[in-house]
Amino acid sequence: MSVRFENVTYEYPGEEKSVVAVKNVSLEIADGSFVCVCGENGSGKSTLAKLMNGLLTPSSGIVTVDGETTSTESESALFAIRSKVGMVFQNPDNQMIASIIEDEIAFGPENLGVPREEIGERIAYALSAVGMEEHRHHTPYKLSGGQKQRIAIAAVLAMRPKILVLDESTAMLDPKGRAEVLAVAEELNAQGITVVLITHFMEEAVRADRVVVMSEGAVVMDGTPEEIFRDREKINRYHLELPVPDYLAAELRKEGFPIPEKIFGEEELAEAICRSL
Amino acid sequence: MNNIVFGQYYPSSSIVHRLDARVKLLLAIAYIITIFFVEDYVVYAGMFLFVLAVALIARIPLKILFRTVRTIVVLILITAVINLFFTKGETLWWSWKFIKIYREGVERAIKLALRLILLMLFPSLLTLTTTPMELTDAIESLLSPLKLIKVPVHAIALIMSIALRMIPILVEETNKIMLAQKARGASFDTGGALKKAKAMIPVLVPLFVGAFRRADELALAMDARCYSSVQKRTKYKVMKLHLRDAVAAVVCLAVFSVAFLNKYLFPFDEMILSLFA
Ligand SMILES: Nc1ncnc2c1ncn2[C@@H]1O[C@H](COP(=O)(O)OP(=O)(O)O)[C@@H](O)[C@H]1O
Ligand SMILES: [Mg+2]
Numbered sequence: 326m327s328v329r330f331e332n333v334t335y336e337y338p339g340e341e342k343s344v345v346a347v348k349n350v351s352l353e354i355a356d357g358s359f360v361c362v363c364g365e366n367g368s369g370k371s372t373l374a375k376l377m378n379g380l381l382t383p384s385s386g387i388v389t390v391d392g393e394t395t396s397t398e399s400e401s402a403l404f405a406i407r408s409k410v411g412m413v414f415q416n417p418d419n420q421m422i423a424s425i426i427e428d429e430i431a432f433g434p435e436n437l438g439v440p441r442e443e444i445g446e447r448i449a450y451a452l453s454a455v456g457m458e459e460h461r462h463h464t465p466y467k468l469s470g471g472q473k474q475r476i477a478i479a480a481v482l483a484m485r486p487k488i489l490v491l492d493e494s495t496a497m498l499d500p501k502g503r504a505e506v507l508a509v510a511e512e513l514n515a516q517g518i519t520v521v522l523i524t525h526f527m528e529e530a531v532r533a534d535r536v537v538v539m540s541e542g543a544v545v546m547d548g549t550p551e552e553i554f555r556d557r558e559k560i561n562r563y564h565l566e567l568p569v570p571d572y573l574a575a576e577l578r579k580e581g582f583p584i585p586e587k588i589f590g591e592e593e594l595a596e597a598i599c600r601s602l
Numbered sequence: 603m604n605n606i607v608f609g610q611y612y613p614s615s616s617i618v619h620r621l622d623a624r625v626k627l628l629l630a631i632a633y634i635i636t637i638f639f640v641e642d643y644v645v646y647a648g649m650f651l652f653v654l655a656v657a658l659i660a661r662i663p664l665k666i667l668f669r670t671v672r673t674i675v676v677l678i679l680i681t682a683v684i685n686l687f688f689t690k691g692e693t694l695w696w697s698w699k700f701i702k703i704y705r706e707g708v709e710r711a712i713k714l715a716l717r718l719i720l721l722m723l724f725p726s727l728l729t730l731t732t733t734p735m736e737l738t739d740a741i742e743s744l745l746s747p748l749k750l751i752k753v754p755v756h757a758i759a760l761i762m763s764i765a766l767r768m769i770p771i772l773v774e775e776t777n778k779i780m781l782a783q784k785a786r787g788a789s790f791d792t793g794g795a796l797k798k799a800k801a802m803i804p805v806l807v808p809l810f811v812g813a814f815r816r817a818d819e820l821a822l823a824m825d826a827r828c829y830s831s832v833q834k835r836t837k838y839k840v841m842k843l844h845l846r847d848a849v850a851a852v853v854c855l856a857v858f859s860v861a862f863l864n865k866y867l868f869p870f871d872e873m874i875l876s877l878f879a
Contacts, residue, residue, distance in 0.1 A: 380825055404828045412826040419816045420823035422760070424735050424767050431838035436828040444838040466770055484827065 328354040328377050333386035335372050346372040348542035359514045361530040362523045364539035365564040370523045374492045378410035379403050411481030415493045417473035427461045433484040451479035455509050471502025488519040528568035551586045570594040612730045618660035619731045623740035625847045626728050629854045633724045636858040645861050646716045652857050653723045660731050670726040678718050682711040738762045743841055757831050779805050
């Protein structure tokens with residue numbers, strides 16, 4: 326029981342009319358799970374993410390992290406929540422504070438008042454977790470987008486979070502960078518960190534334990550990737566696209582080919598097709 | 603891009619580069635004060651040799667050191683000319699209509715030019731051997747006593763380091779926008795000053811809009827990583843003084859005091875000059 330939404334609604338106040346970005350959402354994110362949140366632009370994914378670590382607090386309903394509500398006045402309680410729920414944003418250039426990578430990673434622990442020696446250890450741990458040890462003393466300018474996002478993940482890991490929320494952190498990356506970031510997310514999940522991956526690329530949902538589809542602020546689908554991918558008409562209704570291999574597999578199944586339910590990418594599909602012939 | 607990130611920094615592992623940035627900064631200030639008091643050619647020559655010696659130890663090529671003087675050549679010429687024509691003295695050397703040039707004017711012009719060049723050289727050595735990030739840390743450390751009177755020293759240092767971090771990003775963005783406008787037929791290097799200035803408007807507007815959006819996102823990312831200007835934070839990088847810093851300080855201060863000694867107690871420069879007379 327790590328993050329729990331109970332009938333949560335969030336409304337952005339506006340001068341003329343306010344925008345209801347999240348509508349009556351109830352959701353529980355299990356410890357250690359890999360959850361993928363999909364939805365078209367403006368469906369409320371980022372708002373949902375910001376509700377998880379108290380950057381926003383619900384207009385009505387309640388969000389709890391390890392049983393503690395995010396609607397708290399106490400800064401230290403809020404910081405406890407934010408260090409548990411680490412968040413990585415979309416644009417790597419807009420979330421880095423320092424010009425030297427180790428300073429960047431030290432920023433979070435420094436804010437938490439972690440002793441110096443321990444910060445040094447945490448930097449080493451965080452950089453090795455994302456495979457960027459050799460860049461410790463460098464500047465981020467020459468790095469690729471994927472590398473910058475890995476640094477942003479490391480900066481969050483140094484706060485020793487239990488949950489990692491990636492809010493479209495792959496959206497601005499090239500396919501290589503996207504693969505790097507996803508590999509890091511999977512590796513961290515294997516080590517026991519809960520991952521909430523927000524994306525509008527459905528192919529990133531393939532490896533999740535659970536897929537949550539949002540539309541107009543509401544959770545409209547919730548299930549395992551196989552369950553979600555089965556209902557192609559419904560997915561299209563929410564302006565999402567089935568990943569090409571899964572789309573193909575579904576079509577083939579409809580034609581009576583014995584293609585298994587769980588397909589990971591093009592190669593596995595190719596194999597399955599070969600076997601079925 | 604490196605130039606924008608590191609300013610003038612000339613990388614090397616010389617002992618001057620490794621000196622504590624605070625010590626270097628304070629010595630540069632002491633040097634500037636000394637130069638303001640010095641008025642003798644011999645001491646100027648001595649100071650000049652001193653700067654050359656430091657540059658040699660720092661392994662800074664003289665060409666690079668003097669490049670910084672080039673940027674103030676116009677300033678030097680203007681002040682020299684003004685002093686040449688407007689200083690009244692006793693020994694008239696040359697006159698033409700209302701223009702009169704006195705011996706004292708010539709001397710003053712030369713001395714001012716020398717003083718400006720010397721003033722430029724040592725601080726240049728500072729920026730050539732110290733990264734802007736080190737300087738920011740040094741300023742934070744030197745200003746930290748002001749915390750006692752509630753000056754937000756850390757916030758000031760953070761502002762400086764974020765500015766350092768954002769400059770190259772904004773420069774890159776400016777280039778991108780200019781290219782985009784050029785592709786639409788805009789021209790930035792034809793026409794008069796007014797036309798050129800007008801051509802910049804379609805560049806500056808998106809640049810500012812973008813900068814504000816970045817600032818918003820950065821603030822959010824800092825919040826997510828528990829930044830607070832009030833809570834007590836630790837500092838990962840502590841600056842430590844080494845023996846070499848003490849030695850450098852003693853040597854420099856000795857040189858500076860000799861320059862003072864000459865003016866106020868023991869005018870050895872006149873003795874040296876009289877040897878040649
Ligand atoms: N700061 C804000 N002020 C007002 N409305 C906002 C703000 N941020 C988002 N919205 C609105 O809330 C809705 C959900 O936005 P968001 O959570 O960013 O969706 P997503 O991340 O899925 O694209 C959108 O209609 C958007 O216009
Ligand atoms: Mg979003």
